Amino acid sequence: MTATRKLRAEVVDLVQPIDNLLDNPKTAVVEPDNCLQNQALSESDVFLSVLEVANLLGCSKQAVQKKIRKGNFVTRIDEADKRKPVFVALSSLPASAREKWLRENTPPNDAEADTRRLDALSYQQAADYNRRKADKYALLFQATDGLKGAGLREAIQKWNAAHPEQKTSYPSLMRARKIFAEEGLSGLLGSYGKLRGTSKIDDPCWGEAMPPVYEFFKSAYLKRSQPKLEAVFAATLGFAKEHGFFEAVRQGRFPSRAAFLRKLKKEIGEAAICLHREGEEAYNRKYAHFLSRDYSAIRAGKVWVSDHRRLDQAWALADGRARRPWLTVWRDFKTGYWISWSLHFEDPNADHVIETFCEACLKIGVPEEIIIDNGKDYRVKDFAGGRRRFRPNYANQDAADYNYIRTQSRSLTAQLGVRVHFANPYGAQTKPIERDFLIFKEWMDKGMPGYTGGNPLERPERVEAQLDFERGEALVGYFIEEVLHQIKSQGKVLSGRSREAAWREEYDGAAAKWVTEDALRLYRYRISGEVTIKRNGVRDAALGDWYYAEWMDGHAGAKVYLRRSLKAWQEAWVFDAETDEYLGPATLGFWRVPALAESGLERKTVREKLAHKKRVKKTLKTLAGDGVEVSPEALLRYQSAGVQAGASLSETLAAEAQHANDKQQGKIKSIGQNGSAKIIHKTAMDEALSREREWRKTGTHDIACFSPATDEPPAKKRYSIFKCDLEDEE
Template sequence: MLSAREVAELTGWPLRTVRYRAQTGRIPAVSILNNRNRSEYAFPLATQSNEIQLKYYEQHGLTLSAPEKTALQKVKPSPVQRPLDSYTDADREKIGFWQDVVDQWMLYRSQTGKPLSELDHKFVQHMRVENPGMELSVPTLYRKKKALDQGDLDSVIDRRGKARKGKTDMPEYIKKTFLHYYLVDGGEGHAYSIAKCMEYTEKWAEKNAVNALPLPSYSSFYRIAMDVPEAVRILMREGERAYYNKASVYTRRDYESIASNDWWVGDTYTCDTLTLGPNGKPHRPYLTAWVDVRSGIFVGWYISFGGNSSQNSIYALRRGCLAYGMPNHNAYVDNGREYLTFDFGGRGHRAKKVLANGEAPFEPKTILDYMGVEMKNAIVQNSRAKLVERSFRNVKEHIMRLFPTYTGGSPEEKPEALKKALQRGDIPTDEEFIQKVDLLISGYLNYEPYYGSVPADKGKRRIDVYNEHLEHVRHVEEDVLNLMMLRTSKPKKVDREGVYLNIRGKKVWYNCPELHSLWQEKKVYLRYDPDDLSSVRVYREDGSFIMTAPRCELEAKYGATQEEIARQQQLKNKYKRVVQELAATLLPDAPPEEAAALVARMAEENLAGPTTPRKPKTVELARWDEEPMAMAVGDIDIFRMNKNSDGGYDDDEFDY
């Protein structure tokens, strides 16, 4: 921005003339406030003439690039030489045509005895006869030959007017200002329309670039917006998530290198149908499933009706392990809380290094750790990487549509027959739904043709693909698998009542004489089976097993009978006897000397024993030093003292 005085020096005009022309709008200017809070004009350098701009740069010693200097000096730039393969087929055909014409012309001019001008004229007439409708002249021949000699192929194909097709005289800073509103200010979900971005650009130009007004038409800005590369447009206007899902580089998974049971992927699907619950009301089932990545078959699944939970995933995984063996290497899941729990797969990205109280978080051995399986989590909000969702789409299309209470996946898909089915009560019960889905998944979906990413397996049945590529099976006994899949509680301190589990808001207590006597006031954690709460396995905080504790029987209701109270007292006595027996193991077989006799004997031995004689370095003789009583001065008038006292005293009470 130039001041009025700088413009006056560059143009040679008087300062008053510069201000007047700015006020009347004859030269572009912007009104600003100076450091004294007064209004004055500022002049954009870019709006000045080329001569003024060059003079300004020379005065300030600024170096311009060659293209900038060429543009300001209005010197015609050298022709741009582009490689032949950068042109279209039609353009290359036209270039070859003119090359042949020029070659024929040069050969025709090689005749002797005739003037070249006459030969040129006759050659043009000859070419017009052979090519009816062809517009050719001698100047055109010279122009084409010069362009071919210089390598200016754009001029050969005559791009006059085409080079600027779709372009305007819009200044570059106006274009970039428009793109700022279109990509940056309107990015990440704002997405201003092209018309709005034009409006904002115009408002900006009214204050900062008056000479650029009026702006070009809507079509010019539309072309600018459409020229933005698609990947740039999606990233800037729609955000990173949309870019990742729509435009980012796609990593192709290599399914041929993995075997069956190498990878299992799990997720939960809210079924698109309604079933009849025990309370007589319709509700939606939930299908939690594990799918083998290599073949796409369902290896384990579990249907629930109370929402999604980590226990449903464990039930489905347990069924899959019993039917097909445990996964060999990895379990691929999303970032839901049903998987990122401390006792199933670990906290994953939700893990905290330090708790609010400064302590390290409790990280026991997880169920997947016991199974020797590593949990892999999908990138957050990356739905396209989850193979199981495509399998759930097959469940929806091939199974859910078979039920009369099919609801569809959206309000648009909701069938008209659903309302009639509900009115006539044609609703499958929970048991009927489970039985039918179990049959159709195991005997129908798993036997459908494979249409995965391995071309060699396409058309085969999925179960056959699984069996063909099954290289290793990790078989596990049911009782061992049950131990692996026990749930884990948080560390708890054993108190006088034992230790408890919090099951749906209710405390379930566990205790036994050994736990009561040996581990009271110490921290332990429990592993348990939610389907069998009759006992729990007790572990130290370091993960070592201690004991199995049964459910506590020390509980009596108000109004209990004498027999029940007596039985409770017997249990308490049993706990006491164990404590007494434990104490007995800590004591010697023969009782030692009593403490009182031991202390008395120690005193007698001390008195009878030798002592070190006293040898003080100095001895000080203490003296009695008493100060005599001070004597009263003058005679004492006893009668006067009695008279002045409160009421005086009876003389008989004094012995003079």
């Protein structure tokens, strides 16, 4: 390489004589990139008229003017001349034209010096990849100086052994010597990149027939089906043959498929090609602008993110089969700390979402906002309120919207005051937890026995023995607590900290909203649809049986909904569908009796149910009482007085409405309006629990509360709870 540096130093020295030719002590050599990009040149350069350039190039003035308009030459306008003539810089012309001009404008005795100057100028303006060829043969000329015949062949063999990346042959070296003797150093420069930035498709020889062919290729290639380039080009050739390019295609003069693709990339860019062929998801992943999130205003524990992932591990079931488990996770949005998680073999559903969410609420309090998936397991009405159904031209759309709002208000997130954000479907960028899953795969899944890979291409040839569920669950918990939470990150949020360290530093339990464990237990219960209390209570169509309690006899016809535990469907908590007020408990299968009572216990059960049925009927009769006898004259007199009182009643109702409006707008403050916030958030489930405890304490949770009071003491023949039991004895 010492010889190469020496040659380049000599080339730089050869540039100086050109300055004398241009009568300026400053260098007149202009880098080609700067010549093409900047129209301003040093005043020392030689500028030629359009006619002179045409004579040097051997073409017409119009051809030169066309090249000027395309920006192929560096030009200068003479502002002093009223005609504004355009002059072309000599340094921007091809090497052959510059050499021709030097021969025509220098004395004969300076021809050798001019050749050296021209070589130096050509070498300096050449790109690095074109200089490599000249550097190679310059070194070869020095190594083989004075050699020929067998000695030259032997020297070439030694050169090839010492320089395997710059091999040559005897004929190649002899051709290079001949070119150097005839053309100088410029003849040894590579000729790569001469057509850079041009396209054969834009050649004027094609006329106006080529643009339709290119547009056909463009429309055929930019399809979401992603057709192969070969197939699209074959169709383009067929189109071209039918539109005047038969001879060009037959003779091989037609542009290649690579030329069409290069022009397309230059015209619209690779980003647009990706958008049209691969879709928005691929475009967003590869080329779209990305937003930088600012986490400074988010408190740790304020926002949670959740998602499911199927592990790339096969675990052994109890029956010996293997299956990949699912992982459901709730993660802190800011610090990345995993709050709660669960492992299960069955496909993810709302039960896993609700269970892990309530478990996380018990640990760190209720979040203010959550970011969840768009799937039905997260949008279920029990958790996030369901999905609004919109059907165009649907006559009952208003009623459907009203039912959706009512259902949403009963959801777990609405009851706890949690704002829900639904992520874009299949949008990993909106959920940072996807990056955690990638770490989980690379750090744990691939190191565990039973690794299956995420797709058939990743699947190993042989899957090793699998873990059982108990051992696998313990290993997953250990990995999360001792590995994932301890990995330090240099990101803008963690800033060199681990997830656990950031969580301990930034989480403030006093700022969180807490709820009782009993309330969360009820929120775990699944919500039924709206049903009507009928004569046997509430019927569950799926179970084919009835939920019943004695208090339901006073609420026949009421619209209600049920909350039931997944582990104990026999007991249900019943709520009013209009007010969401807790009405009472109910038991499944109260009216179920054997079809044929044979044993004493079965006969006793039937007698108890029949007695209860008779007691309810007689109790309902007593609720109306004996009533008040009203004569026809008195009834009409009362109606007349009621009509006259109607006007004052409407005025009273209007005044009450105005008072309520003033209070809502803050004109009238209620007692305790400016009170301090409570640490424990009281929910609707706390109200239900309080009412249930009061009923059980006072014993008023059955139909006895509807019985009218009486001044006469009951008969003392036998102690009975209900009056109808005494009548049966009589």
